[in-house]
Amino acid sequence: MARPHRPLPTLSRRRMLALGGVGALGASLAACGDNTGREGSSDQDAAGSSGGRPSIAQWYHQYGEEGTQEAVRRYAADYEAADVTVFWKPGDYDQTTAASLLTDAGPDVFEYGNGPTIDMIRGDQVADLTDLFGDTLDDFTPSLIERMTYDGKIWAVPQVLDMQVLVYRRSMLEGAGIDAPQQIPELVAAARELTRGDVKGLFLGNDGGAGLMGGPMLWAAGLDYLDGEQVGFDSAGAPEALSVLRTLWTDESLLLGQAKDWFDPDALISGRTAMQWTGLWTFPAISDALGDDFGAIPWPSMEGGSPSVPVGAYGSCVSTRAADVQAAKDFVRWLWIDQTDKQLDFATSYGFHVPSRVSLVPEADVLASGPAADAAGYVTEFGHAQTPLLWTPQCATAWSDMMSRVVRDGADPQEELDALVPVVEAELERVTG
Amino acid sequence: MLARLRGRHDVNLWFWVFVGPFFAGLVLFIYVPIGWSVYLSFFEAYNTVTPTEFVGLANYRDMLADPAFRDSLLTFVVFAAFIVPTTFALSLLTALLVARTRVMQAFFRSVFFLPVACSYVVAALIWKMSIFSGMRSGAANALLGLVGLDPVPWLSITDPPWYWLVIVSARLWLQVGFYMILFLAALQRVPTNLYEAAAIDGAEGWQVFRHITWPQLLPASTAVLLLLLINAFQAFDEFYNILAGFGGYPPYARPPLVYLYYTALGSGQNFGDGSAGAVILTVLIAVVALAQTRLLRLGGRD
Numbered sequence: 001m002a003r004p005h006r007p008l009p010t011l012s013r014r015r016m017l018a019l020g021g022v023g024a025l026g027a028s029l030a031a032c033g034d035n036t037g038r039e040g041s042s043d044q045d046a047a048g049s050s051g052g053r054p055s056i057a058q059w060y061h062q063y064g065e066e067g068t069q070e071a072v073r074r075y076a077a078d079y080e081a082a083d084v085t086v087f088w089k090p091g092d093y094d095q096t097t098a099a100s101l102l103t104d105a106g107p108d109v110f111e112y113g114n115g116p117t118i119d120m121i122r123g124d125q126v127a128d129l130t131d132l133f134g135d136t137l138d139d140f141t142p143s144l145i146e147r148m149t150y151d152g153k154i155w156a157v158p159q160v161l162d163m164q165v166l167v168y169r170r171s172m173l174e175g176a177g178i179d180a181p182q183q184i185p186e187l188v189a190a191a192r193e194l195t196r197g198d199v200k201g202l203f204l205g206n207d208g209g210a211g212l213m214g215g216p217m218l219w220a221a222g223l224d225y226l227d228g229e230q231v232g233f234d235s236a237g238a239p240e241a242l243s244v245l246r247t248l249w250t251d252e253s254l255l256l257g258q259a260k261d262w263f264d265p266d267a268l269i270s271g272r273t274a275m276q277w278t279g280l281w282t283f284p285a286i287s288d289a290l291g292d293d294f295g296a297i298p299w300p301s302m303e304g305g306s307p308s309v310p311v312g313a314y315g316s317c318v319s320t321r322a323a324d325v326q327a328a329k330d331f332v333r334w335l336w337i338d339q340t341d342k343q344l345d346f347a348t349s350y351g352f353h354v355p356s357r358v359s360l361v362p363e364a365d366v367l368a369s370g371p372a373a374d375a376a377g378y379v380t381e382f383g384h385a386q387t388p389l390l391w392t393p394q395c396a397t398a399w400s401d402m403m404s405r406v407v408r409d410g411a412d413p414q415e416e417l418d419a420l421v422p423v424v425e426a427e428l429e430r431v432t433g
Numbered sequence: 434m435l436a437r438l439r440g441r442h443d444v445n446l447w448f449w450v451f452v453g454p455f456f457a458g459l460v461l462f463i464y465v466p467i468g469w470s471v472y473l474s475f476f477e478a479y480n481t482v483t484p485t486e487f488v489g490l491a492n493y494r495d496m497l498a499d500p501a502f503r504d505s506l507l508t509f510v511v512f513a514a515f516i517v518p519t520t521f522a523l524s525l526l527t528a529l530l531v532a533r534t535r536v537m538q539a540f541f542r543s544v545f546f547l548p549v550a551c552s553y554v555v556a557a558l559i560w561k562m563s564i565f566s567g568m569r570s571g572a573a574n575a576l577l578g579l580v581g582l583d584p585v586p587w588l589s590i591t592d593p594p595w596y597w598l599v600i601v602s603a604r605l606w607l608q609v610g611f612y613m614i615l616f617l618a619a620l621q622r623v624p625t626n627l628y629e630a631a632a633i634d635g636a637e638g639w640q641v642f643r644h645i646t647w648p649q650l651l652p653a654s655t656a657v658l659l660l661l662l663i664n665a666f667q668a669f670d671e672f673y674n675i676l677a678g679f680g681g682y683p684p685y686a687r688p689p690l691v692y693l694y695y696t697a698l699g700s701g702q703n704f705g706d707g708s709a710g711a712v713i714l715t716v717l718i719a720v721v722a723l724a725q726t727r728l729l730r731l732g733g734r735d
Contacts, residue, residue, distance in 0.1 A: 095698050098480065098702050099698075099702070101480070102480065102481060102482055117480075119479045119480045119702065120480060122479075123479065123480045123481060125480065198569070205678070205679070205680075206567070206586070206588065206589050206678065207589060207678060207680070207683065208589065210680075210683075211678060211679060211680025211681065212679075212680060256567055256586035256589035256590070257566065257567010257568060257571075257584070257585075257586025257587065257588065257589050258567060258568060259562055259566045259567075259568055259571075261678065261679060262679070263679065272568075393695075393703075394696075394703070396681070397501075397681060397695060397696075398501075400680055400681050400683075400684075401501065401683075401684035404591075404683045404684050404685075405684060408589075408590065408591045408592075408683075409591050409592065
């Protein structure tokens, strides 16, 4: 390498600053993108093609079912009072949406799992939608409305209802001379009985039910995560209920390590398990494969509890940062309350969901007979929202850590639950204080 | 004035033409976020990055008192204590073997280096879905089946903790090749006359390595160790993709970044605690890196 003719000037820190790159930085900071999907969102005289109608950006997560995207675009195009642009967001929807609500680049109308989070409501990020319902309120599934209510106001409109149930192979149970279990002890005995060779009795997910079955076990014992604004699992029945899952684990009645987890019917269809906890959405695939060789039952109960099914729904919410909050609310009312034919189409034409309006359930042909009709029937009788609104992500994380330790490591449920109480109480104090 | 600013031969102007864009990017995407993170860590910031409620050191207290966060630090220590020496030894060994190979050297070099080109996410999914799938059809279980053993649900059970085998083997496969290349480059820089002199003095095999090769590799070794440690600190991809399930992440084998990801970016959006955790982690990395360079006297020798 040739030597330079003169030493290169070294830069002292002082000179570096004196060279004044600072001004250039300011310019680049200001050049942030602004892609909200709204045309002329900042100025009210949005002439152009929209003819003075408000523009609404509506966000959906990417549904896996064929035709859903076309359907929601069609609904949006049918709306006359505003220009609705549908955004179909792949990837980590919950996190991108939560983050974009902090900016002006967020949606006007968006769906969110089980309605907005308590922090969105308290942070004034979503609009109160109570007045949209009018006299239709009693027609919505009560557990969903309750889940999306805070402080006496309703913060989202439930779109379609999804549920989880216990599905079993009729032929396998009949072959072993077992009836569908109604009580938890029967379930434990059946799972043990049906475990033979490579076939396991029960599949509750690859984590042995640690992630999913906490709620159903509490409900089976007549308890819940929360009781109003109090801890709901702080009683003698809770450790006993959770230890049932540990029993199933140590009995080796549980199927584990599946390539496709509980939300896919593969394990049940291929006969690796006799019973599986899964979602209603798997029923078309199961009946294609097994005909009528399957049945659906709610999660059984223990002494003092009742059978249960977890229900959840994406709720349609309105961002308080919307360009025109009233126009966004009008659109939500039109689509998710007035247009019942669209709601029925959205629930049953593409995937397999239950309409969130009770009066629409009988109109859904796919839910008219067989196990699907049984399952839909459990919703009003045994339905529980998956987790209560005040059950913050921090509570959920602490809870699922606890469940994993109890189920997989054999930790003492009483001690674990006792350690959880102060965590949950601190969060409750934060969100209700 | 302007002429003075531009310097002789416009040297200052050209300096900024070349350095400016990178410097601006560095400030905008690295220093501003770090500064913001430090700022956020003193506030209660749920679902907002412009918080108003100053809480002093409460977030730091919360994070340090949080058993899950402490546990994640412990996870990192265990992971690093295993992965750093193992990768170091394996990549050095591979480099020495490849360097000594007379036939098909380029082939072996490429074969060991190829996994580096594979994405962590893809590798994690292959490890999870096909090699260590819990079904009879999974590669590992098929091998066990050949000797008449029952299939093992590698990622479902915690006793014995087979999940470590899955994670560690994935990471080794992914990174050994990269450090092997670093060692190979260093090996090629060792002057041959040293080896010749050693041969004349009658040094053999191990002695040559011990007295010639190893000392000559010291600078490279230091760099490799530091990179390995920082990489271990940043463990996220393969952990997350192998262990995260529908219901979140299990309470074991949870490195700090995964925990912070769930705290700050999950639906929780708890930026105050998350930032405090991130600052604690940054300070830890800096302290460890400084201590290591001091120990190995990276700055003091050429």
